[in-house]
Amino acid sequence: MKIFKRSTRCKRCQEPLEGENLKLGFCDRCVEAEFKKLKKQVWKSLAGGAALVILVLAARHYACSNWYAGEYGEVMIPLWAWVIRLKPEKFELLLHPSLLHGGFLLLYVFCLPFSSYVEFGYKTYRHDAERQLSGGDPLVYSQVIRSNNQRMDDVGIFIIQTLIALVSGPFFLIYRLYQWRRLSGYLKNH
Numbered sequence: 364m365k366i367f368k369r370s371t372r373c374k375r376c377q378e379p380l381e382g383e384n385l386k387l388g389f390c391d392r393c394v395e396a397e398f399k400k401l402k403k404q405v406w407k408s409l410a411g412g413a414a415l416v417i418l419v420l421a422a423r424h425y426a427c428s429n430w431y432a433g434e435y436g437e438v439m440i441p442l443w444a445w446v447i448r449l450k451p452e453k454f455e456l457l458l459h460p461s462l463l464h465g466g467f468l469l470l471y472v473f474c475l476p477f478s479s480y481v482e483f484g485y486k487t488y489r490h491d492a493e494r495q496l497s498g499g500d501p502l503v504y505s506q507v508i509r510s511n512n513q514r515m516d517d518v519g520i521f522i523i524q525t526l527i528a529l530v531s532g533p534f535f536l537i538y539r540l541y542q543w544r545r546l547s548g549y550l551k552n553h
Contacts, residue, residue, distance in 0.1 A: 389546075398543070408477045408539075409476075412474065426440045438451055477535040477536040
């Protein structure tokens with residue numbers, strides 16, 4: 364198990380930190396720049412979240428307004444040149460959720476722009492080895508590529524990282540608002 368020590372250097376310029384700046388992780392020169400960057404990022408994410416919520420509500424309104432019953436009892440929703448077909452039960456479940464489910468869905472959609480791609484520290488040296496082999500005999504290179512099972516590991520790790528990124532929105536929303544509050548409090552006091 365790794366125990367992480369708090370860095371004694373600024374996260375932006377690597378200058379040694381002292382006093383209150385150790386808690387923030389930034390030197391006096393970089394705090395203001397980081398605050399401006401964080402403020403811009405939060406406002407962009409808030410605007411993106413509001414736009415996504417409006418888009419979801421508009422899509423729901425469109426689907427509820429324009430659906431019609433198909434020949435076999437399915438619900439048909441026209442969409443430009445296509446038609447989306449749903450079973451009536453699925454249509455009711457998707458477009459008329461309970462208040463709690465609808466609220467959670469809108470909260471999730473609102474938090475999506477705050478998501479960050481979380482990268483695991485899983486380091487493989489396969490890429491370097493394949494790059495070295497690619498300059499040699501093509502038959503050896505193709506056999507190595509076919510016999511290597513780590514490709515599926517890379518795909519699995521990518522899928523897990525993407526899923527974690529999709530559910531990380533609420534955490535990063537709260538974290539960025541907390542960082543914003545901390546940095547603005549520090550700037551007001553200094």
